[in-house]
Amino acid sequence: MKKTSQAKPHLLTRSLSPENQETPIHFLRSQLTPDRYFFRRSHFPYPDLSTRNFHLLLNGHVYKQTLFSYQDLINLPSKTLLVTLECSGNNRANFHPKVYGEQWTGGAISQGVWKGVPLHLLLSLTGIKSSAQEVVFEGHDHGRRLDHNAEVAYARSLPLHKALHPDTLVAYEYNGQSIPLKHGFPLRLIVPHWYAMTSVKWLKKITVINHAFQGPFQTEDYNYYPYPEGDLGKVPVTTINVNSLIQQPLDLSIHPVGSHRIEGIAWTGRGLIERVEVSTDGGNTWHPTHLNIDPHHPYACASWSYTWDARKKGEFVLLSRATDSTGSKQPYTAFWNRKGYGYNAIDRVRVKIE
Amino acid sequence: MKKTSQAKPHLLTRSLSPENQETPIHFLRSQLTPDRYFFRRSHFPYPDLSTRNFHLLLNGHVYKQTLFSYQDLINLPSKTLLVTLECSGNNRANFHPKVYGEQWTGGAISQGVWKGVPLHLLLSLTGIKSSAQEVVFEGHDHGRRLDHNAEVAYARSLPLHKALHPDTLVAYEYNGQSIPLKHGFPLRLIVPHWYAMTSVKWLKKITVINHAFQGPFQTEDYNYYPYPEGDLGKVPVTTINVNSLIQQPLDLSIHPVGSHRIEGIAWTGRGLIERVEVSTDGGNTWHPTHLNIDPHHPYACASWSYTWDARKKGEFVLLSRATDSTGSKQPYTAFWNRKGYGYNAIDRVRVKIE
Numbered sequence: 001m002k003k004t005s006q007a008k009p010h011l012l013t014r015s016l017s018p019e020n021q022e023t024p025i026h027f028l029r030s031q032l033t034p035d036r037y038f039f040r041r042s043h044f045p046y047p048d049l050s051t052r053n054f055h056l057l058l059n060g061h062v063y064k065q066t067l068f069s070y071q072d073l074i075n076l077p078s079k080t081l082l083v084t085l086e087c088s089g090n091n092r093a094n095f096h097p098k099v100y101g102e103q104w105t106g107g108a109i110s111q112g113v114w115k116g117v118p119l120h121l122l123l124s125l126t127g128i129k130s131s132a133q134e135v136v137f138e139g140h141d142h143g144r145r146l147d148h149n150a151e152v153a154y155a156r157s158l159p160l161h162k163a164l165h166p167d168t169l170v171a172y173e174y175n176g177q178s179i180p181l182k183h184g185f186p187l188r189l190i191v192p193h194w195y196a197m198t199s200v201k202w203l204k205k206i207t208v209i210n211h212a213f214q215g216p217f218q219t220e221d222y223n224y225y226p227y228p229e230g231d232l233g234k235v236p237v238t239t240i241n242v243n244s245l246i247q248q249p250l251d252l253s254i255h256p257v258g259s260h261r262i263e264g265i266a267w268t269g270r271g272l273i274e275r276v277e278v279s280t281d282g283g284n285t286w287h288p289t290h291l292n293i294d295p296h297h298p299y300a301c302a303s304w305s306y307t308w309d310a311r312k313k314g315e316f317v318l319l320s321r322a323t324d325s326t327g328s329k330q331p332y333t334a335f336w337n338r339k340g341y342g343y344n345a346i347d348r349v350r351v352k353i354e
Numbered sequence: 355m356k357k358t359s360q361a362k363p364h365l366l367t368r369s370l371s372p373e374n375q376e377t378p379i380h381f382l383r384s385q386l387t388p389d390r391y392f393f394r395r396s397h398f399p400y401p402d403l404s405t406r407n408f409h410l411l412l413n414g415h416v417y418k419q420t421l422f423s424y425q426d427l428i429n430l431p432s433k434t435l436l437v438t439l440e441c442s443g444n445n446r447a448n449f450h451p452k453v454y455g456e457q458w459t460g461g462a463i464s465q466g467v468w469k470g471v472p473l474h475l476l477l478s479l480t481g482i483k484s485s486a487q488e489v490v491f492e493g494h495d496h497g498r499r500l501d502h503n504a505e506v507a508y509a510r511s512l513p514l515h516k517a518l519h520p521d522t523l524v525a526y527e528y529n530g531q532s533i534p535l536k537h538g539f540p541l542r543l544i545v546p547h548w549y550a551m552t553s554v555k556w557l558k559k560i561t562v563i564n565h566a567f568q569g570p571f572q573t574e575d576y577n578y579y580p581y582p583e584g585d586l587g588k589v590p591v592t593t594i595n596v597n598s599l600i601q602q603p604l605d606l607s608i609h610p611v612g613s614h615r616i617e618g619i620a621w622t623g624r625g626l627i628e629r630v631e632v633s634t635d636g637g638n639t640w641h642p643t644h645l646n647i648d649p650h651h652p653y654a655c656a657s658w659s660y661t662w663d664a665r666k667k668g669e670f671v672l673l674s675r676a677t678d679s680t681g682s683k684q685p686y687t688a689f690w691n692r693k694g695y696g697y698n699a700i701d702r703v704r705v706k707i708e
Contacts, residue, residue: 009370015604016362027367103605147708256500
């Protein structure tokens with residue numbers, strides 16, 4: 001007898017060349033996003049790498065330029081962290097007026113355990129010259145951009161204080177396995193609390209520089225441009241904005257009169273999530289939720305839930321609003337910017353009780 | 355050396371219990387939707403069936419009630435048809451004002467080759483009494499509805515003329531294989547040109563009746579309700595509205611100056627697709643497209659393409675509009691109805707040339 005297989009969620013395809021697919025975030029409850037459900041965000045075709053003969057170069061304004069073999073890195077002291085990675089374009093599809101680019105809905109976010117060498121250990125081995133100002137991370141992925149004639153590699157920089165933060169890792173494991181091919185194998189920079197464009201995949205080279213990095217992924221993309229044209233008010237995208245997501249119920253779904261569990265996640269790039277509130281009347285009144293936070297995992301999502309006693313038939317607007325320990329609270333309307341980064345408006349789900 | 359695997363599209367998850375997932379229609383070019391990409395639209399949990407001991411009952415206002423075994427059906431003369439199946443809720447997400455229910459975008463449509471026994475052959479074996487008015491098709495899938503206290507089976511009826519149409523099939527094969535478990539195994543009614551709620555899956559029983567069928571999937575769901583409340587103007591959903599889809603480029607995507615191929619599909623439930631036009635200026639001017647129609651497959655989608663010479667930078671609205679051989683043409687705005695069926699507005703894609 002043939003067995004009917006279980007229903008499983010799938011990655012949500014945004015584009016294939018290069019590959020961009022979302023995590024089916026509304027349908028996942030695990031703290032650890034499995035490889036197959038981890039959102040894929042690529043700028044270029046995948047590089048084809050192996051750990052055999054793999055080396056990471058650390059050069060620039062250091063005392064002792066060093067070529068670390070994959071095995072060198074494995075042999076150094078390691079750190080293991082549970083980290084939420086969110087693409088800065090997550091929820092771009094929700095901006096009004098509409099902005100161009102990958103139309104991510106809520107699923108450009110994933111979470112798992114990364115293991116690697118703290119970057120400051122590598123920098124302590126090479127030494128940093130007093131002229132050092134930033135650290136540039138270059139990936140093996142490269143290709144053409146619409147706005148450049150020549151090939152460019154994907155590269156991003158960090159200010160020195162963030163590069164030296166004890167939790168900035170050169171990672172070689174995800175969820176206890178070598179890093180998946182599509183997520184940076186064999187080495188990925190992991191920068192907790194910053195949007196994920198900074199966690200450079202397929203890490204090839206780390207260069208300490210004595211000026212502000214001028215690569216196109218630093219100075220053109222991944223900046224907030226507040227106006228439809230021009231550079232006025234341009235600000236780099238860095239830390240993750242305080243945010244929350246209603247996973248269930250789904251937007252525009254229909255439910256019977258009765259008790260319903262409203263549940264979701266919340267996260268921030270500054271401090272910890274302190275409070276998540278829910279409204280079932282479009283924001284007139286707010287209710288505290290039951291919040292699950294693990295202080296041992298300061299870079300992980302909090303999960304939350306609220307039991308809603310839906311006694312009346314009709315249409316309802318459910319909202320979730322997170323506040324973090326720095327006092328930042330989600331706004332009703334996200335800060336509009338031309339390239340659509342950092343969306344963090346209060347999440348909104350419309351339901352009908354029938 | 356590890357190999358980087360190719361990027362593949364995935365079903366787009368709408369809900370898991372019951373399972374509802376869309377075809378990644380923008381990323382498929384084949385005339386035959388493979389099983390794994392066929393949209394899944396379920397009202398209830400999947401029934402668990404086998405062809406061993408499987409029987410189809412044909413009863414009601416017939417002269418000779420008959421229990422057909424699976425093997426009986428295989429042994430009867432068969433017909434093989436290439437058929438587009440579209441869910442009547444396809445593109446529900448595009449209605450304004452918003453309507454509740456599964457938020458299908460453009461992917462509740464799939465196409466493939468169905469093989470089966472023409473229903474009129476079965477009815478000729480049983481005979482039809484002169485009192486006959488409709489034919490009811492009941493599936494093995496059943497469960498509770500929000501608006502009913504008792505369990506109901508999924509069931510739909512057809513008027514006699516459509517039931518007797520030579521291309522209405524009791525199918526047992528899809529794309530040369532037995533029907534996939536999630537798509538009606540072992541038997542599915544296939545009703546070309548009608549929205550797919552009529553192509554009843556997991557077919558269990560066919561009953562000829564002498565009145566209008568009153569099941570909830572006939573009289574409550576799958577009707578056009580033109581007003582937010584009440585039954586005024588209520589009309590049953592039947593044939594597929596003339597429609598088209600721009601597969602590439604994608605909405606809100608960014609492209610360089612130069613030549614771009616705009617391509618997609620078009621289909622109708624009345625006659626054949628006669629013309630597809632494209633506009634690259636939001637509807638001010640229209641251009642004929644290169645249209646691929648195979649007259650041997652009158653129930654299949656047409657494919658079309660147009661080469662756009664994008665010489666200027668800026669924002670553009672691309673539109674596609676199909677006209678069928680009955681003269682029906684896609685409207686600028688779809689007919690709004692409370693449950694969100696039959697959406698067929700001109701398709702619209704916004705692109706930025708940079």
